[in-house]
Amino acid sequence: MPTVATKSPATLTGSFTPEAFAAHLARVAHLPAWWLDRKRAAYARFAALPFPKRTDEGWRFASLGGLTLDGFAPPATVDFKQTAHREIGVTGAGTLLLANHKLVFHEPISPGLAARGLIFDTLQNALLQHSELVRAHLLTQPSKLGSEKFAALHEAFLEDGAFIYVPKNLEVELPLGVFHYAAGAGAAVFPHTLIVADDHAKVTIADFFRSSHEAEVQFACGGNDIHVGHGANVTYVAMQDWSRESLSFQFNATVVRRDARVLSVNLHSGARQARHESFSQLQAPGAHSEMLALTIAHGTQEFDQRTLQIHQAPNTSSNLLYKNALLDQTRTIFSGLIVVDPDAQKTDAYQSNRNLMLSSDAEANSLPGLEIQANDVRCSHGATSARIDAEQEFYLQSRGIAKPQADELLVFGFFEEVLSQIQNQELHDQLAAIIRRKFKDN
Amino acid sequence: MKPPTELSGTTVDNPVIGIDQSKGDFQYDVKYEFDAGTGLSERTIDYISAAKKEAAWIKEFRLNALKVFQSKPMPTHWATKDLENINFDKIRYYLASGQKPKRSWDEVPEDIKRTFERLGIPEQERKFLAGVEAQFDSEAAYSNIKDLVAKQGVIFCNSTEALREHPEIFRKWFGKVIPTGDNKFSALNSAVFSGGSFIYVPPGVKVAHPLQAYFRINAENFGQFERTLIIVDEGAEVTYMEGCTAPKFSTATLHSAVVELVALKGAKIQYITVQNWANNVFNLVTKRGLAHEEAEIKWIDCNIGSRLTMKYPGVILKGRKARGEVLSIALANDGQHQDTGAKMVHAADETTSNIIAKSISVGQGRSTYRGLVHIPRHLKGCKNNTECDALLINTNSRTDTYPAITVRGDLNATQHEASVSKINEEMIFYMQQRGLTEAQAMSLAVNGFINDLARQFPMEYSVELKRLIDLEMEGSVG
Numbered sequence: 012m013p014t015v016a017t018k019s020p021a022t023l024t025g026s027f028t029p030e031a032f033a034a035h036l037a038r039v040a041h042l043p044a045w046w047l048d049r050k051r052a053a054y055a056r057f058a059a060l061p062f063p064k065r066t067d068e069g070w071r072f073a074s075l076g077g078l079t080l081d082g083f084a085p086p087a088t089v090d091f092k093q094t095a096h097r098e099i100g101v102t103g104a105g106t107l108l109l110a111n112h113k114l115v116f117h118e119p120i121s122p123g124l125a126a127r128g129l130i131f132d133t134l135q136n137a138l139l140q141h142s143e144l145v146r147a148h149l150l151t152q153p154s155k156l157g158s159e160k161f162a163a164l165h166e167a168f169l170e171d172g173a174f175i176y177v178p179k180n181l182e183v184e185l186p187l188g189v190f191h192y193a194a195g196a197g198a199a200v201f202p203h204t205l206i207v208a209d210d211h212a213k214v215t216i217a218d219f220f221r222s223s224h225e226a227e228v229q230f231a232c233g234g235n236d237i238h239v240g241h242g243a244n245v246t247y248v249a250m251q252d253w254s255r256e257s258l259s260f261q262f263n264a265t266v267v268r269r270d271a272r273v274l275s276v277n278l279h280s281g282a283r284q285a286r287h288e289s290f291s292q293l294q295a296p297g298a299h300s301e302m303l304a305l306t307i308a309h310g311t312q313e314f315d316q317r318t319l320q321i322h323q324a325p326n327t328s329s330n331l332l333y334k335n336a337l338l339d340q341t342r343t344i345f346s347g348l349i350v351v352d353p354d355a356q357k358t359d360a361y362q363s364n365r366n367l368m369l370s371s372d373a374e375a376n377s378l379p380g381l382e383i384q385a386n387d388v389r390c391s392h393g394a395t396s397a398r399i400d401a402e403q404e405f406y407l408q409s410r411g412i413a414k415p416q417a418d419e420l421l422v423f424g425f426f427e428e429v430l431s432q433i434q435n436q437e438l439h440d441q442l443a444a445i446i447r448r449k450f451k452d453n
Numbered sequence: 454m455k456p457p458t459e460l461s462g463t464t465v466d467n468p469v470i471g472i473d474q475s476k477g478d479f480q481y482d483v484k485y486e487f488d489a490g491t492g493l494s495e496r497t498i499d500y501i502s503a504a505k506k507e508a509a510w511i512k513e514f515r516l517n518a519l520k521v522f523q524s525k526p527m528p529t530h531w532a533t534k535d536l537e538n539i540n541f542d543k544i545r546y547y548l549a550s551g552q553k554p555k556r557s558w559d560e561v562p563e564d565i566k567r568t569f570e571r572l573g574i575p576e577q578e579r580k581f582l583a584g585v586e587a588q589f590d591s592e593a594a595y596s597n598i599k600d601l602v603a604k605q606g607v608i609f610c611n612s613t614e615a616l617r618e619h620p621e622i623f624r625k626w627f628g629k630v631i632p633t634g635d636n637k638f639s640a641l642n643s644a645v646f647s648g649g650s651f652i653y654v655p656p657g658v659k660v661a662h663p664l665q666a667y668f669r670i671n672a673e674n675f676g677q678f679e680r681t682l683i684i685v686d687e688g689a690e691v692t693y694m695e696g697c698t699a700p701k702f703s704t705a706t707l708h709s710a711v712v713e714l715v716a717l718k719g720a721k722i723q724y725i726t727v728q729n730w731a732n733n734v735f736n737l738v739t740k741r742g743l744a745h746e747e748a749e750i751k752w753i754d755c756n757i758g759s760r761l762t763m764k765y766p767g768v769i770l771k772g773r774k775a776r777g778e779v780l781s782i783a784l785a786n787d788g789q790h791q792d793t794g795a796k797m798v799h800a801a802d803e804t805t806s807n808i809i810a811k812s813i814s815v816g817q818g819r820s821t822y823r824g825l826v827h828i829p830r831h832l833k834g835c836k837n838n839t840e841c842d843a844l845l846i847n848t849n850s851r852t853d854t855y856p857a858i859t860v861r862g863d864l865n866a867t868q869h870e871a872s873v874s875k876i877n878e879e880m881i882f883y884m885q886q887r888g889l890t891e892a893q894a895m896s897l898a899v900n901g902f903i904n905d906l907a908r909q910f911p912m913e914y915s916v917e918l919k920r921l922i923d924l925e926m927e928g929s930v931g
Binding site for chain 1: 530531830831843845846847848849850851852853854855856857858859860861862863864865866867868869870871872873874875
C-alpha cells in the first residue's frame with residue numbers, strides 16, 4: 012500500500028499547484044491585501060502539510076484512498092439557466108445563489124431590514140465594503156479536528172461565498188437562504204458562509220449545497236463560521252446534497268458568547284465520501300449549543316463526522332445528537348469529543364450518536380469521547396448501533412409493506428426527533444424532500 | 454497548576470497523602486546470582502536464555518521479539534507523552550535469585566518471608582492462602598497449591614518450567630493470543646519475559662480454590678516482565694488472582710506483562726487483578742483472552758497504584774455463543790494516570806460482551822477509559838453493552854473517555870453509555886449530620902459508587918480495596 016506521506020512535494024498539492032493558486036490570486040486581486048496575504052500563508056500551509064496517515068487519530072476508521080486531489084480544476088463560469096434549480100423554495104427574508112462561486116441570483120433583503128443594518132451579501136462584496144468586520148470573523152478559529160491541510164486549501168482557494176451580519180437587537184424572522192451550486196465535471200468549489208450575529212440578534216440561515224448533475228465528479232471544500240454574540244440566537248440549517256461522485260469537506264467553527272444560543276442542523280445526503288468537522292466553543296456563562304445532524308447513506312457512500320465541543324466557561328451547556336441511517340454498503344464514522352476546561356464548572360454537556368442499521372453490509376463506527384477537567388459537571392454520552400425494534404419490523408411486515416418503503420418510513424421515524432427541531436415549516440419540508448428523493452433515486 | 458487545597462501543602466516527594474505507601478516501601482538486600490545488567494541488546498537475551506537453560510526455539514522467539522520491539526515506535530500518537538520518560542537503557546531486564554521454586558513454607562528463605570510480612574498477609578491467611586505463588590522478582594519463589602491441584606491434573610508453574618517441562622501443552626498457544634508484534638510493549642515482554650504463571654486445566658476439571666500469585670518489583674530500575682498463559686480445556690473452570698504491591702523508588706521503573714488466556718469449548722476463566730504498584734511504576738500490560746464456543750472469559754481489573762497504567766484487557770470471541778466480560782475499577786490520585794479499558798472483538802455469531810468501567814479521580818489524578826468494540830461483517834446476534842462511569846472528587850480532577858465502536862450489518866446491537874459526576878453533596882451532608890467526618894462520608898460514597906463491582910471480587914480483595922479507598926479519601930478532603 013503506498014503511503015501518501017512519502018509522496019513528492021508536487022503530489023502533495025494534486026491539481027492545486029502553485030500555478031493554479033497564482034491564477035486564483037489573479038482572479039481575486041481586487042480584494043483587500045490582508046486577505047490575499049492570508050491566502051498566501053494558507054496555500055503555503057496546504058502545500059507543506061502531508062496527507063492524513065493511517066495512524067492519525069483524527070482519521071481513525073476513515074478511508075484514505077479516496078482523498079485524491081488530482082483531476083480537479085477551478086470551475087468554468089456557468090450559464091445558470093443550464094443548472095437545475097427547480098427546488099429553490101425557501102420564501103425567506105433574502106436569497107443568494109452562487110453557481111461555481113459566481114452570484115447568479117439575488118433576492119435582496121427588504122429595504123426595512125437593510126435600513127436597520129442587516130447585511131446579506133456575497134463575501135467578495137463584504138470584503139470590499141466591510142473589510143474589518145469580515146477580517147475579525149472569517150476563518151479565525153483554528154482547525155483542530157484533523158483536516159488542517161484541507162482547511163488551508165479551503166482558505167487558499169476560497170473565491171466567494173455569503174456574508175451575513177445581523178446587528179445588535181435585530182430579530183430577522185424569516186430565514187435567509189444561501190445556495191451553493193457546483194456545475195461541470197471536475198469542478199472544484201470552495202463555498203463559504205460567514206455568519207456574525209451581534210448581541211441579542213436573532214436569525215435563521217439555510218445553507219444549501221448541490222451539484223448540477225448527479226454523475227459529475229467534483230470536489231467541494233467548504234466552510235462556515237458562526238459567531239453568536241451575547242444573548243443572540245442563531246439557527247443554522249445546512250443541507251449537503253453534492254453529486255454522488257464528489258469528494259466533500261465541510262468545516263464548521265461556532266463561537267458562542269454569554270447567554271447566547273445556537274442550533275445547528277446538518278443534513279448529509281450527497282457525495283461519494285464526505286467529511287464534516289464541527290468545532291463549537293462555549294466561551295461565556297449561559298452559552299448553549301445544540302448540534303444536530305442527520306445522515307442518510309446509500310450505495311457505497313462514506314460519511315465521516317468529527318465534532319469538538321469545548322466548554323471554556325462555567326455554566327455552559329451543549330447537546331449533540333447525530334443520527335445516521337445506513338443502507339446498502341455504506342460506512343459512517345462519528346468521532347466526537349466534549350472537552351470541559353479546568354474552570355468550567357456547572358457544565359452540562361451531552362453527546363449522542365445513534366446508528367440505524369438497515370443493511371447487513373453497512374458499517375457504523377462510533378468514537379464518542381470525553382475530556383473532563385472540572386468536577387461539578389454533568390457530562391454524558393451514549394452511542395448505539397442496531398437495527399429497528401423487532402416489534403416495529405413485525406408491524407410493517409405484517410401489513411405487507413415492502414422493504415424499500417419500510418426503510419423510508421423507518422428512516423423518517425428515526426429522524427423525526429431532529430426534523431421536528433426545525434421550526435420553519437418550509438425548511439423542514441426542504442430537508443424531508445432531500446431525504447425522500449434519496450429513496451426515489453436509489 | 455495545583456488547586457489551593459491541603460494537597461499542595463504536603464511534600465513534593467510523596468504527593469499521595471493518605472495512601473499507606475510504607476506498606477510496599479521496602480527493599481532488602483538480595484543476592485542476585487543472575488543479573489543481566491542494565492540496557493537491552495542481543496547480549497541481554499543470550500544471558501537470559503543461558504540463565505534459564507532455554508530451548509533454542511524460545512531464544513529464537515526472544516531475538517525476533519527484540520527486533521520487533523526496536524522497530525516499533527512509541528504509540529504516542531494516541532497515548533500519553535509520559536511514555537517518552539521511560540529510559541530503556543537504564544532498566545535491568547533480568548534478575549533471578551537462582552533458586553528453585555520452593556515447595557513448602559519452611560523452605561522459603563527468611564528474608565522472603567519478611568517480605569511477605571510487610572505485604573501484610575496475616576499468619577492465618579497465609580496458611581489459608583496455601584496456593585500463593587509469590588513471584589520474587591523474576592522467578593516464582595514459593596508455591597504449594599501446585600501439589601493440591603496437581604492431583605486433578607492441573608499444571609501450575611512458572612514460564613521457564615512450563616516451556617521446559619510441558620512444551621507439548623504450552624507451545625501451541627504461547628504467543629498466539631497476543632502475538633509478539635501486537636504492540637511495542639508486548640514485543641518487549643516477548644524478548645525478555647521471565648516469571649509469571651503457566652496453567653493448564655484438563656477437560657471438565659473445576660478448580661475449587663482460586664489460584665493466586667503476588668508480584669512485586671524489588672530492585673531499583675528493574676523492570677518486571679512476567680508472562681502468563683492459562684489454558685483451560687473443554688468444560689473446565691478456573692479463577693486466577695493476581696495482586697501486586699511494589700517498593701517505592703526514586704527513579705521510574707517499568708512493569709510490562711503479557712497475559713494470555715485460552716478458554717476452549719465451554720470453559721470458564723475468571724482473572725482477577727488488584728494492581729497497587731508504587732507511584733513511580735510504569736505499568737504497561739497486554740492482557741487478552743481467546744474464548745472458543747460457549748466459553749466465558751471474565752476480567753476483573755482493579756488499578757489503584759502506579760504512575761501510569763495502560764491496560765485494556767480484551768477478549769476475542771472466537772466461537773459461537775462465547776461470552777466476554779470486563780469489570781474495571783480505577784483510582785487515580787495526584788501524579789497518577791490510570792489509562793485503562795477493555796477490548797471486545799466479536800468473531801462469531803451470537804457472541805455477547807459486557808464492559809462495566811468505573812473510575813475515580815482524586816486530586817489531580819487522571820483516569821482514562823479507552824475501549825474497543827468490534828463486530829465485523831456477516832455476523833449475527835452479537836451484542837455488546839458498555840457502561841463507563843467516572844467520579845471526580847476534587848475541582849480539577851480529570852477524566853477522559855475514548856471508546857471506539859464498530860458495528861457491521863443489521864443483525865447485531867451495541868450500546869454504550871458514559872457519565873461523569875461528582876459526589877452528591879446532599880449525601881455527604883446527610884452522613885455528616887449523623888456524625889461521620891467528611892472523609893468518612895466521602896469514603897462511604899466512593900465505596901458505594903463501586904460497590905456493585907467490588908462485590909464481585911473475592912472477600913479478601915474487596916476488603917483490601919475498601920481499606921485502600923478509605924486511605925485515599927482521607928487525603929482528598931479538607
